[in-house]
Amino acid sequence: MSKALTQVLTGSTDTDSDAAMQPYPGEVPAEGISLVNLTKKYGGIPVVDDVNLAIKPGEFMTFLGPSGSGKTTTLSMIAGFTDVTSGDLKIHGNPVKDVPANKRGIGMVFQNYALFPHMSVHANVEFPLRVRKIAKSERNSMIRDALAMVHMEEYADRFPAELSGGQQQRVALARALVYRPSVLLMDEPLGALDKKLRDWLQSEIKRVHREVGATFVYVTHDQEEALSMSDRIAVFNNGKIEQVGTGVELYEKPETLFVGTFLGESTVFYGTHAGTTSTGTVIDVAGTHLHTTSELKETKLALLLRPEKLFLSATDSATTSAVNEVTVSVKSATYLGAAWRYVVELPDGTSALVRTENNAGIPEVGQPALLRWNVESGVLLRDER
Ligand code: ADP
Ligand code: MG
Secondary structure (H helix, E strand, O other): OOHHHHHHHHOOOOOOOOOOOOOOOOOOOOOOEEEEEEEEEEOOEEEEEEEEEEEOOOOEEEEEOOOOOOHHHHHHHHHOOOOOOEEEEEEOOEEOOOOOHHHOOEEEEOOOOOOOOOOOHHHHHHHHHHHOOOOHHHHHHHHHHHHHHOOOHHHOOOOHHHOOHHHHHHHHHHHHHOOOOOEEEEEOOOOOOOHHHHHHHHHHHHHHHHHHOOEEEEEEOOHHHHHHHOOEEEEEEOOEEEEEEOHHHHHHOOOOHHHHHHOOOOEEEEEEEEEEEOOEEEEEEOOEEEEEOOOOOOOEEEEEEOHHHOEEEEOOOOOOOOOEEEEEEEEEEEEOOOOEEEEEEOOOOOEEEEEEOOOOOOOOOOOEEEEEEOOOOOEEEEOOO
């Protein structure tokens, strides 16, 4: 483990007059974290490319994106492990580009637990306090509070090897928070855990976030995790942030095809601009005209539709024709418990995904069906393929 990493994990400092030790809770700083034209290049090639982002104090911000999109490198620049190539970085209004990692007042939790194996749980959580020369009388109550916060009081005397992965991560969280940093950075902290444990720890981390009031920056490649935990999500692609917003904003109003298809399920129809009407845009998709209230001045277009916005019915059930109506063939039907998921195929071979809670009247697999949706349901995007 590098010296800088150990220092951040343990909150170790060289002096007692550590300006980065921020008071909390109750005293939320006026400014959060600002990334300004932040760039990191390796061998001249940008892996974080001119990123701008303002994280609010006390916010739960998630960096979401595929592997290699620059999430860890960005987090690592905030932490101070990775040097900034160009641009600026501020924490609580203070430029920190030249501030060493251990002076930035941040806590950090990683995917691999990084507890000290030869130390008990108590000693692991105590370590940052000891290095900070906090009086023993105070230490014990701080350790108790931190362990209680993650429901691990009972395990104070155990060693890391005697704990499950989830328990080790809770101890790592307690150790990162015990000295009360105002910023907590987490890089895929639940990545090594199974689904059920992950779900439970997600809600635990959310609860801890509410209790401590610190700014959390959380990295994940899992869109469900991002949606369930975050105040806002920054979607990374190729070293750039494509969009920042709440889960609802990103799902309902994606600004790029990448964001729309990375978050949640979708069907995309590719076509060309075929004119405008009083209700919006007409798109030509393999000879079929589709209508949308969405507007975009581009020739090559993509119409993105969410599976719950598409409706399927028998071909002979239609009494009136809809504006957007395509005859399709039902390829598969999957029972999901609370809903059904259908894959249907259009005449040109493209497939579409339909989600419905009530499957009454939907033709069986292999049969033709009518696929319909409302003109305001689709999101029109630039075809960036
Ligand atoms: P993510 O966390 O989103 O998976 P990373 O930030 O780890 O992505 O990596 C972004 C890109 O930067 C990747 O292509 C990766 O190979 C590259 N990269 C990361 N660290 C280094 C390094 N120390 N030297 C060279 N390239 C690196
Ligand atoms: Mg990473």
